[in-house]
Amino acid sequence: MSLESELNALAQDCHRIAVDHGWWEAERNDGEMLCLVHSEISELCEALRHGNPPSEHIPSYSGAEEEAADVVIRLLDLCYSKGWDLAGAIQAKVEFNRGRSYRHNGKLF
Numbered sequence: 128m129s130l131e132s133e134l135n136a137l138a139q140d141c142h143r144i145a146v147d148h149g150w151w152e153a154e155r156n157d158g159e160m161l162c163l164v165h166s167e168i169s170e171l172c173e174a175l176r177h178g179n180p181p182s183e184h185i186p187s188y189s190g191a192e193e194e195a196a197d198v199v200i201r202l203l204d205l206c207y208s209k210g211w212d213l214a215g216a217i218q219a220k221v222e223f224n225r226g227r228s229y230r231h232n233g234k235l236f
Contacts, residue, residue, distance in 0.1 A: 134214035138203035
C-alpha cells in the first residue's frame with residue numbers, strides 16, 4: 128500500500144471516529160475546524176514550554192508527540208470531510224519545494 132493510500136485510509140478512519148463520537152452531528156464550519164487545529168498547535172507549544180513531559184494519555188510518547196498527532200488528526204478529519212486530497216497535495220507540495228531555490232530567493236521565514 129502506498130503512503131498516499133495509507134494516509135487517505137487514515138483520514139477516513141479519523142473522520143469515522145469523529146462521526147461515531149458525535150462530533151459531526153451538525154455541519155461544522157471551516158472557522159471552527161481551523162480553530163480546533165490551531166488549539167492543538169497551541170497545546171503542542173504548551174507541552175514544549177513545560178519541558179515536553181510524557182503524554183498523560185499515551186505515556187510511551189511525549190506530550191509534544193501526542194499534540195502533534197492531534198494536529199494531524201484534526202487536519203485529516205477536516206480534509207476528509209471536505210473531500211480534499213491531503214495526501215496527494217502533500218506529495219505535490221514536497222515535489223514543488225524540492226525544486227525551489229535556497230530560502231526561496233531570500234525569504235526570511
